[in-house]
Amino acid sequence: MEVSVGDVVMPGDTVKDITTITKKETIILGPGLRREADTVYAYKAGVLKKTEPAVYYVDSYQKRYVPNRGEHVVGIVTQKGGDIFKVDIGASEQASLSYLAFEGATKKNRPDIQVGDLVFAKLLVASKDMEPELVCVDSHGKEKKLGILSSEGMLFSCSLSLIRKILNHNSPLFNMLAHSQAFEVAAGMNGRVWVKARTIQETIAIATAILAAEYAPLSGIKKLCSDIEKTLLLTQSGNVD
Amino acid sequence: MKEVLLTNCEKNFVNKSVEQGTRLDGRSLLEARNVKIYFASNWGSCMVLLGQTRVVAQVTCDIQQPKTSRPNEGMLHINVELNPMAAQHFDSGRQSEISILISRQLEKCYQDSKCIDLESLCIIADKKVWNLRVDINVINHDGNLIDCASIATLAALSHFHRPDVTSNGEDIIVHPFSEKDPLPLTLYHYPVCVSFITFESGSTVMDPTYLEERVGVAQLTLGINSYRELCSLHFNYLTKTMTVEDVISAVSSYATNYAVQLVQQIKEAVNYDVEARYKKDDRNTNRFKECIMTKKLTTMNSECISIKLRKWSEIENIESDVDMEKKKEETENCTIIKPGIGSAELIPNTNISFGEGGPNTWNMSESSEEEISDIEITTVIKKEENKTIENIELNGDSEEENIEILETKDLMQ
Numbered sequence: 312m313e314v315s316v317g318d319v320v321m322p323g324d325t326v327k328d329i330t331t332i333t334k335k336e337t338i339i340l341g342p343g344l345r346r347e348a349d350t351v352y353a354y355k356a357g358v359l360k361k362t363e364p365a366v367y368y369v370d371s372y373q374k375r376y377v378p379n380r381g382e383h384v385v386g387i388v389t390q391k392g393g394d395i396f397k398v399d400i401g402a403s404e405q406a407s408l409s410y411l412a413f414e415g416a417t418k419k420n421r422p423d424i425q426v427g428d429l430v431f432a433k434l435l436v437a438s439k440d441m442e443p444e445l446v447c448v449d450s451h452g453k454e455k456k457l458g459i460l461s462s463e464g465m466l467f468s469c470s471l472s473l474i475r476k477i478l479n480h481n482s483p484l485f486n487m488l489a490h491s492q493a494f495e496v497a498a499g500m501n502g503r504v505w506v507k508a509r510t511i512q513e514t515i516a517i518a519t520a521i522l523a524a525e526y527a528p529l530s531g532i533k534k535l536c537s538d539i540e541k542t543l544l545l546t547q548s549g550n551v552d
Numbered sequence: 553m554k555e556v557l558l559t560n561c562e563k564n565f566v567n568k569s570v571e572q573g574t575r576l577d578g579r580s581l582l583e584a585r586n587v588k589i590y591f592a593s594n595w596g597s598c599m600v601l602l603g604q605t606r607v608v609a610q611v612t613c614d615i616q617q618p619k620t621s622r623p624n625e626g627m628l629h630i631n632v633e634l635n636p637m638a639a640q641h642f643d644s645g646r647q648s649e650i651s652i653l654i655s656r657q658l659e660k661c662y663q664d665s666k667c668i669d670l671e672s673l674c675i676i677a678d679k680k681v682w683n684l685r686v687d688i689n690v691i692n693h694d695g696n697l698i699d700c701a702s703i704a705t706l707a708a709l710s711h712f713h714r715p716d717v718t719s720n721g722e723d724i725i726v727h728p729f730s731e732k733d734p735l736p737l738t739l740y741h742y743p744v745c746v747s748f749i750t751f752e753s754g755s756t757v758m759d760p761t762y763l764e765e766r767v768g769v770a771q772l773t774l775g776i777n778s779y780r781e782l783c784s785l786h787f788n789y790l791t792k793t794m795t796v797e798d799v800i801s802a803v804s805s806y807a808t809n810y811a812v813q814l815v816q817q818i819k820e821a822v823n824y825d826v827e828a829r830y831k832k833d834d835r836n837t838n839r840f841k842e843c844i845m846t847k848k849l850t851t852m853n854s855e856c857i858s859i860k861l862r863k864w865s866e867i868e869n870i871e872s873d874v875d876m877e878k879k880k881e882e883t884e885n886c887t888i889i890k891p892g893i894g895s896a897e898l899i900p901n902t903n904i905s906f907g908e909g910g911p912n913t914w915n916m917s918e919s920s921e922e923e924i925s926d927i928e929i930t931t932v933i934k935k936e937e938n939k940t941i942e943n944i945e946l947n948g949d950s951e952e953e954n955i956e957i958l959e960t961k962d963l964m965q
Binding site for chain 1: 565
């Protein structure tokens with residue numbers, strides 16, 4: 312079946328718009344689209360989207376993470392051995408993280424990481440035939456926001472589409488939440504989110520807000536945030552009684 | 553596939569929040585998740601939802617030769633299957649340790665407590681008996697599989713009907729459902745499992761989720777029937793710990809009350825569905841198709857959100873709150889007016905002291921079947937022990953034990 316931008320597509324559908332373009336311009340096919348000869352096929356189910364000038368992709372709902380180079384992920388350290396850590400990032404294979412890939416780490420000065428700790432890292436290598444490789448520094452050797460996540464916070468998982476939604480530059484969720492709450496958050500593209508706030512109740516409230524954002528339209532985010540604030544006030548007043 | 557490692561961060565957070573009396577999904581420590589029961593189109597098949605945990609049970613029967621040790625009794629087998637659909641770390645094919653554990657616990661609860669009248673399943677002694685088989689499939693795993701599986705087993709067993717059998721001397725004839733009405737099984741009592749998890753801090757939570765099950769240090773499962781009798785008990789340390797003491801005595805009375813309530817709910821659901829089948833009236837029943845509800849994607853859909861604060865749902869329901877309260881009052885009134893139903897809500901209502909709470913339920917029990925649960929009767933007795941002894945003696949013929957208790961009371965006075 313032929314589909315155009317904005318439609319729900321199924322695997323095997325052909326995209327009409329792209330084949331009819333005759334202008335000489337670069338077309339980028341994002342995730343979920345594949346070209347065979349002159350036709351472009353969708354290979355995922357979802358909504359076909361287009362961003363200007365000519366980037367096409369399929370926005371799909373999924374929970375299983377497929378690593379992509381350059382994405383930030385939250386991983387769980389599962390093994391310590393020799394000079395690398397094995398990190399579970401929710402992909403089909405565990406990723407490796409060198410102990411030298413931390414800010415200020417040298418052969419003598421190793422980072423203090425235990426099995427079961429969380430790291431926020433960037434994917435350096437992610438190809439389908441190789442083990443993914445993580446780093447916790449940028450190209451200047453600085454840590455920036457990457458590194459070990461404190462074990463005080465809370466970890467939960469959500470769908471990949473929700474992560475894309477809240478990490479989108481246009482998403483007002485974190486800005487609005489930050490007006491009333493103080494919190495730290497690390498959202499990995501692999502569907503894992505780490506949250507830390509001052510109290511347990513606040514942490515749970517932030518997590519609720521993030522999970523509820525999946526069902527909220529862009530205009531409903533404001534109401535969601537005020538609901539969260541009200542809930543917290545009620546809970547705190549309830550504790551005082 | 554391997555189970556995802558439990559992170560230090562989750563462990564700390566759950567321990568700390570339980571210590572403060574908060575649970576991640578907004579429940580209080582001793583609060584269970586909602587139970588939903590859906591029935592399939594054939595007898596003895598149901599799906600049970602306990603929060604996000606989902607289990608399907610199916611009872612089947614065939615004719616077999618009995619065991620030589622028990623020639624005049626039917627047989628009951630319980631089989632639990634866990635496949636990767638429930639959780640990624642479950643292997644398909646071979647039986648894992650956890651599935652053996654669950655099926656053994658269910659066997660203890662249902663087979664060893666002799667809740668089913670197996671003698672009525674005998675067709676020809678030493679030759680042919682009915683063999684019941686309960687197949688339990690876990691569809692989704694979000695903790696507390698054993699409770700969910702036990703609810704499903706009980707609902708399926710009490711819903712199941714076997715074909716009628718007649719014998720003409722030598723041959724036996726199994727009648728299809730079109731020829732003779734199928735017969736239900738006889739259950740002497742209705743046991744369910746109620747599970748608890750104890751944490752390092754020493755606090756115990758009821759109906760644990762998957763995360764809580766992984767963080768906890770000790771696990772307790774009580775099998776309790778509607779007569780408040782213990783049918784099975786399973787206590788297990790998950791790690792080496794010294795902090796756990798006196799869990800059983802602390803939670804047992806609470807567990808009993810919950811079990812009574814739960815059994816009542818299961819019975820009502822089963823009775824409702826069975827009646828609807830007899831009347832061939834398929835409206836307003838809880839069938840499989842009802843559990844596949846098309847959900848609207850709104851923020852109000854708090855059921856999908858696994859992490860929330862207790863007051864979160866209150867905020868959402870603020871508008872409808874007033875109506876809800878009104879309805880609640882109405883339903884409470886209804887239960888007082890209609891005492892014959894025998895619902896769980898009746899028990900607190902009898903606290904009003906006897907004689908004020910509507911018509912006398914006591915005389916009703918004479919005419920009605922044994923089905924009406926004995927808890928009601930015993931509670932009523934407690935209330936009026938000193939007032940009307942004659943009345944009890946008149947109607948107490950259904951229960952021998954009760955008479956004895958009252959007579960000793962009588963003597964003491």
